[in-house]
Amino acid sequence: MTELERHSYDVLVIGAGGAGLRAAIAAHESGARTAVVCKSLLGKAHTVMAEGGIAAAMGNVWQDDNWKVHFRDTMRGGKMLNNWRMAQLHAQEAPARVWELEEWGALFDRTKDGLISQRDFGGHRYARLAHVGDRTGLEMIRTLQQRVVALGIDVYMECTITRLLTDGTGEEAHGARRGNIAGAFGYWRETGRFIAFEAPSVVLATGGIGKSFKVTSNSWEYSGDGHALAARAGATLLNMEFIQFHPTGMVWPPSVRGILVTESVRGDGGILKNKDGKRFMFDYIPDFFKADTADNEAEADRWYEDKKNNRRPPELLPRDEVARAINAEVKAGRGSPAGGAYLDIASRRSPEYIRKRLPSMYHQFKELADVDITKEPMEVGPTCHYIMGGVEVEPDTAAATVPGLYAAGEVAGGMHGSNRLGGNSLSDLIVFGKRAGDAAAEYAKSHTARIADDQLDVAAKEAVAPFEREGGENPYALHQELQNTMNTLVGIIRDADEMSAALEKLQELKARAKNLSVEGNRQFNPGWHLAIDLRNMLLCSEMVAKAALERKESRGGHTRNDYPKTDPEWGTKNIILSEKDGVVALVHKPLPVMPDDLKELFEEPK
Template sequence: MIGYDEWHYDVLVIGAGGAGLRAAIEASATGARVGVICKSLLGKAHTVMAEGGIAAALSNVDERDNWQVHFTDTMRGGQYINNWRMAELHAREAPKCVHELESWGALFDRTEDGRILQRNFGGHKYPRLAHVGDRTGLEMIRTLQDHGIHMGMEVHMECTIISLLKDEGRIAGAFGYDRQRGGFILFHAPAVILATGGVGRAYRITSNSWEYSGDGHALAYQAGAALVDMEFLQFHPTGMVWPPGVQGILVTEGVRGEGGILLNNKNERFMFNDIPPLYRNQTADSPEEGWRYTQGDRDARRPPELLTRDHVARCIVREIREGRGSPHKGVYLDISWIREKMPDAPGFIRRKLPGMYHQFKKLAGIDITKEPMEVGPTTHYMMGGVMVDADTQMSTIPGLFAAGECAAGLHGANRLGGNSLSDLLVFGKRAGLYAAEFASQNKAGKTDDVNIQSLADDAVSFFRQADGENPYAVMTALQEMMQDFAGIVRTESELLQAKESLIQFRQRARKVRVEGNREYNNAWHTALDLQHMIIVSEAITLAAIYRKESRGAHFRIDYPDPDPVNGKMNQVIRKGSDGRMHVESIPLKPVRPDLQQLIDEMK
C-alpha cells in the first residue's frame, strides 16, 4: 500500500498561471472551496514571460477600434477555423477584464489623458495591447496572485498532477505528487479546471520552461476528453539563437511594434518580398509608410514585420535555408536603426523595451540600442488543446473544464500576439464561474482506491527499473526528433517517420530508470513529465498528418496551399476503446449570420 494525503474541494484548478489564477478567483468569489495546484512556486508560471501586452478593444488610442474589429482580426489571424463563439466572447469581454485587473492593482502605461495606453501588434488592425513596458505578463500574474491569496483559496505549490479521476463518466478529482517531499496527494472535487498551459517542452528550441510538458492536454486525453486543432503549434518568429544556452528564449513582438525591422545578411528587409493576399490591403508599401504606422500615423498601414507570426516565422526560415541568414542561423532584428528617426533613440528603446535591453546585454553581450539582435523561430504556443464549450469552457467530460493555452478554439490556426493574455482573463473567468456552478449542482463522485494504488505504483515503477535509460537522455532525443520531423516545415514522409519513432519513444519512456528517493528528485519528475510529452507529440504528429493543406501555423511543403475542403474542418483527437489514438475530421459549425457579415465586411 502506498500512502497519500487527501484534500476535498468544490473546484480544483490545475495550473496557476493567468488562466488558473483568474479561474480560481472567480470560483472563490462564488463562495466555492477552491484548491489551486501550482507545478512551481506561486507566481512563477510562464505568464511572467508574456511581454507584449493584453489585446482588448478599449479604443483608448484609436476610437475606430471596437469588439467587432477585434473579432474579425482574431478570425482572420486564425484562418477562419477558430471557434467563432469563443472569438466573439473574447473580443466582447476582454476590455472589461482589463479594467477588472486594474481595479485589483495592475498598472498599465498611460495615454496623455491618463487612460490605458495601447500598442500595435501583429495582425491587430489598431493599437490594441494594454501593456506596461515589456513586462505585462509579470504585472498580470502578480496582480492575480496578490488578489487571489486573499480570496480564501488553498494553494498547493510544487505539486504535479499525474492523472484525473472519474466516477461513472464524470470527473471526480485528480491524483498527483508533491515535489518537495515526494508524497502522493488525492484531490476530491466535482469540478476540475485544467489551466496547465502549453507543450513547448516536447521541442528542442522553445520559449517554454520545463513545466510545459502538455500535462493538461495529456490528462484530458487519458481521461477520454476530446482534443482539437493539435496540428496548430505556433513558432514565434523571434527567439534568441545565441548563445546556445539561451536558444529559444523569447524576443517580444513589441520590438517590431516599436519600429524594429527584420534584415537578412544582405541587409535586405526581406519581409517586403512576401505579403500574403489576405493582408495585402493592410500592409505598408514602403519602409517609410511602415515607420509612420509604428509612430501612430492613422493613415499608414502596418509594416510587413507585423504580419501574423506564422507567416513571419516561415519567411525567416526561408531566408536561413536559402543562405541569407546570420552567423548563428537566424536573421537580424534591428531596433537600433531608429536612431536615424528620433533624437533620443537609446533612451526610448530602454524605456519601451527594458526587459529586452537587459536580456540581450546580460545573456548575449549585445546592446540593442546600438546593434541588431540575432533571432530565429522558437516553439511558443499551442493553439490546439482540450475541446470546450465556448460559453462554459466545459470539455466533453462533465465536470472537466479547461481554460487558457491548454483549451482550444479561440485562436484557430494561428494566435495573434496579445490574444493570449486576454484569453486567460476572459476564459479563466468563465471557467471559474461555470465550474463553481457545476460544483454547486453536483456532489463529488467516488474515487476508487484500487485505481489510485495502481497509479501510484506506476509512478514509482521508474525506481525499480534495473537497466533503463536516463530520463533526460530520452527527453532530449524526443525533443530533437519532434524539432526535426514535426517542426515548423512539415512533410508527409517526415511526419510518418515521427509517428513511427514515437512508438519506440513510448516504450523507452516507460522504462527509464530513476535513482535516489522521491524527495525533490528532478529525474523522477522528468520521467513522469515524459509520459505526457509523448502523448502530446503523438497528437501533434497525427493531426499534422491528417491535415493535408497549409493553414496558419501548420505548413506542409507537400501541400503548400490552403485547401477549401480542409478549411471547413477541425481535427479531433480521442483515445479509442482500443486504447489507441484516433483522429476524426469534424465540420466547423456555421458562423452566426451577423458575425459572418462582419467577417465579410472587413475582409
C-alpha cells in the same frame, strides 16, 4: 490501500498562471471551496514571460476600435478556423477583464490623457495591447496572485498532478473506469509523498507542450500535462497540429537559444533584415493582407511616424507569416551567422526610448548575449512558442467533454484557430479563466465527488514504477531524442515522409518509455519528475504528428511542404483526437457555422 494525504474541495484548479488564478478567483467568488495546485512556486508560472500586452478593444488610442474589429482580426489571424463563439466572447469581454485588473491594482502604462496605454502588435488593425512596458505578464500574475492570497484561496505549490480521478461510472480504461470527474492524484515534488484531491469540478490551466521541442520559448513546466490528463480521462482534443513558432527567439549564444524576444520590439518600430542588410519582409506579404500592409519602405516608415493610415509595416504581419519569412531567408542562405535574421531597433529609436519601452529586452540581451540593443541589432529566429490546439471545450462554459472537467488558456483549443495573434493569449487567459471558474463552481453546487479507490492504487503504482526497474532507459536521453525528433521532423516546415518517420520514432520512444528507470529516492528527484512528464510529452507529440500528417494543406501554424496551399475544404472542419489504452484515434468534425450577422463583418464594402 495507498498511503497518501487527502483534501476535499468543490473546485480544484490545476495550474497557477493567468487562466488558473482567474478561474480560482471566479470560483471562490461564486461560493465554491477552491484550491489551486501548481508545479512550481506561486508567481513563477510561464505567464510571466508574456511581455507585449493584453489585447482588448478599449479604444484608448484608436476610437474606431471595437470588439467587432478585434473579432475580425482574430478570425483572420486564425485563418477562419477559430471557434467563432469563443472569438466573439473573447473580443467582447476582454476590455472588462482588463479594467478589472486595473481595479485590483495592476499598474498599466498610460496615455497622455491618463488612460491605459495600448500598443501595436502583429495582426491587429489598431493599437490595442494594454501593457506595462514589456513586462505585462509579470504584472498580470502579480495582480492575480495578490488577489488570490487576499481572498484566502488555498494554494498547493511544487505539487505535480499525474492523473485525473473519476467516479468510476464510465467505460474501462487504464486499469480504472472513466466517468464524471471526482478529483486528482499527484505528489509533492520535494518529498515524493502522494496527495489526492476530491473535487467534483476540475479546471485545467496547465499551459502548453513546448518542452517536447528542442528550441522553445516555454518554461520547464510546459510538458503537456493538462492535454494528456484530459485525454486519459476521456476528453477529446482538437487540432493539435497547429503549433505557433514565434518568429523572434534568441539564437545566440546557444545556451539561451529559443528565449523569447517580444513582438513589442517590432510593435515599437523594429525591422527585420537579412545578412545583406535588406529589409526582406516586403517580399513576403500574402495577398490576404496586402490591403492592410504597407508594400514599400517609405509607406511603412510613415506609418511608424504618424499612424494616420491603416497600412501597417510588414514586420507586423501575423506571427506565422513572419516566422515562415525568416525561415525562407535562412534556407536561401541569407540568414545571420547564427542561423536567424537581424532585428534592428537601434537605428529606428533613441536609446532612451528603447530603455523606457523595452527594459526587459535591453537587460536580456545585455546580460545573456553581451549585445546592446540601443546600438546594434539582435539575432533572432523562430522558436516553438504556443499550441493553438488543445482540449475541446464548450465556448460559453469552457467545459470539456468529460462531466466536471473544464479547461482555459493554452491547454484549451478552438479560440485561436490555426494561428494566435500576439496579445490575444493574455486576454484569453482572463476571459475564459473567469468563465471556467464560474461554470465549475455552478456545476459543483449540484454534484459531489466520489473517488473510485482502485484508481488511487493504480495511480500510485504507475508513479513509482521507474524506481522498480534497474538498468532501464535514461529519461534525460529519451527526452533529448524526443526533442530532436519533434524539432527536426515535425517543426516549422513539414512533409509526409518526415512526419511518418516521426510517428515511427515516437512509437519506438513510447515502447522504450515503459522501461524508464531512475535512481535514488522520491525526495526531490528531477529524473523521476522527468520520467513522469515524458509520458505526457510523448502522448502530446504523437497527437501533434498524427494530426499534422492528416491535415493535407498549409494553414496558420501548420505548413506542409508537400501541400503548400490552403485548402477550402479543410477550412470547414476540425481534427478531433482521443486516446484509449495508449492508442490515439482521430476523426473529422465540422466547424461550427458562424451566424450571418458576424459573417457580414468579413464582406468587402460595395
